[in-house]
Amino acid sequence: MSLKPARIQAGQERGPGVDAQYLLAFVGSNNGRRVFDRVATRRELGVVPEDDTRTFSAARRVDDMAIPTITLASGHAIPQLGLGTWQLQGQACETVVKEALDLGYTHLDSAWMYQNQDAIGRALKEVGARREDLFITSKIWHSHLEYDAALGQMEEILRDLRTEYVDLLLIHHPGQGVPVEQTLAAFEKIHAAGQALSIGISNFSIEQTDRARAATGLPLCTNQVEYHLHHQRDDLRRHCHAHGIFLTAHRPLAKGELAQDGELQEIAASHGKSPAQIALKWLVQQDMIVIPKASSASHLRANLDLFDWQLAWPL
Numbered sequence: 001m002s003l004k005p006a007r008i009q010a011g012q013e014r015g016p017g018v019d020a021q022y023l024l025a026f027v028g029s030n031n032g033r034r035v036f037d038r039v040a041t042r043r044e045l046g047v048v049p050e051d052d053t054r055t056f057s058a059a060r061r062v063d064d065m066a067i068p069t070i071t072l073a074s075g076h077a078i079p080q081l082g083l084g085t086w087q088l089q090g091q092a093c094e095t096v097v098k099e100a101l102d103l104g105y106t107h108l109d110s111a112w113m114y115q116n117q118d119a120i121g122r123a124l125k126e127v128g129a130r131r132e133d134l135f136i137t138s139k140i141w142h143s144h145l146e147y148d149a150a151l152g153q154m155e156e157i158l159r160d161l162r163t164e165y166v167d168l169l170l171i172h173h174p175g176q177g178v179p180v181e182q183t184l185a186a187f188e189k190i191h192a193a194g195q196a197l198s199i200g201i202s203n204f205s206i207e208q209t210d211r212a213r214a215a216t217g218l219p220l221c222t223n224q225v226e227y228h229l230h231h232q233r234d235d236l237r238r239h240c241h242a243h244g245i246f247l248t249a250h251r252p253l254a255k256g257e258l259a260q261d262g263e264l265q266e267i268a269a270s271h272g273k274s275p276a277q278i279a280l281k282w283l284v285q286q287d288m289i290v291i292p293k294a295s296s297a298s299h300l301r302a303n304l305d306l307f308d309w310q311l312a313w314p315l
Contacts, residue, residue: 066307067104070289073219073244074198076167078135080284081306082107084250084291089116092295097123099297103304109224109250109291111139111172112157121162131163139172139202139224146178150186154195169196170224171212173203180208184216191218200224202250206239213243224248227288229258229279237286248289253279273309274302281306 069077083100085093085108093116097108101123110117117138124134138161144153158164169190171183187199200222201212213220223240227233227249237247253276258264264275271278276292276299283290284306294300 067106067304068307070246070287072168072198072221072246074221076198076221078168078198078222078246078289079105079107080289081105081280081303082109082135082137082289082291083300084109084293085116085120086111086114086250086293088119088293088295089114090119093119094123094126096295096300098127100294100300101127101129103297103300105300105304106133107135107137107291109137109248110161111141111170112144112153113139113141113172117157117160121160125162135167136161136163137168137170138166139170140183142171142173142175145171145175145183147182147186150183151189154186154190158195165195165197167196168198168200168221170200170202170222171204174201174205174208179215180212181215184212184218188216188218198222200245202248206236209236209240209243209245220245222246222248222289224250224291226251227283228252228254229261229264229282230254237288241287246287246289248291249283250291252283252290252292273305277302277305278311281309281311285311 068080070080071077083097083105085097088096097120100108108120110120138157140150140153140157144150154169157166169187171180171187174180175183184199187196190196191199198221199216199218200220201209202224204212204223204225209220209223220243223236223245225233225236225247227237227247228251231251231254240247253259258279259275261275264278268275268278273281280290280292280303292303294303
């Protein structure tokens with residue numbers, strides 16, 4: 001594991017609010033809660049290299065928890081932290097989604113294959129969530145990558161989620177025997193119909209990413225892949241970032257494996273953080289989007305504690 005002992009640095013106050021990454025200014029209130037907006041960019045603060053092609057947008061702070069948003073190549077903003085819903089189903093899924101929304105999460109990662117989008121849709125309806133306040137990702141499964149099949153699965157996704165559009169639609173896995181050009185032609189039609197605001201890929205290699213980029217006139221906004229301290233894919237990360245494609249790390253905690261890592265436990269204990277928080281922060285500081293699954297309110301709340309402290313950099 002490539003991780004040196006970390007030093008957590010508290011944010012330095014500069015006016016209404018600031019941390020080591022973002023200069024924040026109070027801009028108003030939302031249902032009685034104070035809302036802050038960033039007024040200095042990560043690039044201006046020296047966090048992002050000058051030659052980086054990606055764009056970072058405003059961070060928002062509700063109460064004392066800040067979730068930064070990143071502007072995708074499509075121009076739409078995605079919260080850097082989301083709720084992963086893989087293996088959450090039925091009532092358990094509904095409960096976790098409701099708890100996450102209550103804590104301030106707005107980014108929900110889902111997929112047709114997860115068989116939980118109906119539960120997510122019910123939860124959103126029951127809490128009366130405003131659609132414009134949410135960022136919802138879904139994925140077309142590799143069994144439905146042919147043009148008409150992709151269009152049909154998209155209709156099912158929207159019906160289950162009880163929404164007219166998703167914010168981000170991904171090819172869940174590269175197709176076996178279906179040219180990516182055919183799938184992306186369907187994605188272009190879905191995008192033109194307003195059913196997906198942004199599109200992307202998932203589990204694509206460098207070569208597969210380049211073929212997908214060449215196959216569509218729409219920007220590919222993200223590549224969602226397994227990425228964590230025990231499974232680092234720096235070449236893929238650098239390649240995607242060079243082309244304006246953000247990486248989203250799924251299984252960012254290695255399905256709980258990292259909690260048992262002795263070095264990570266030592267670093268976490270030294271600084272009053274959990275191994276999970278150190279592992280997630282390591283990804284966030286490399287400008288990746290993270291979507292950890294959490295099945296309890298305590299874990300949901302702990303995952304929010306990522307944005308007002310820093311690991312020593314570079315690690």
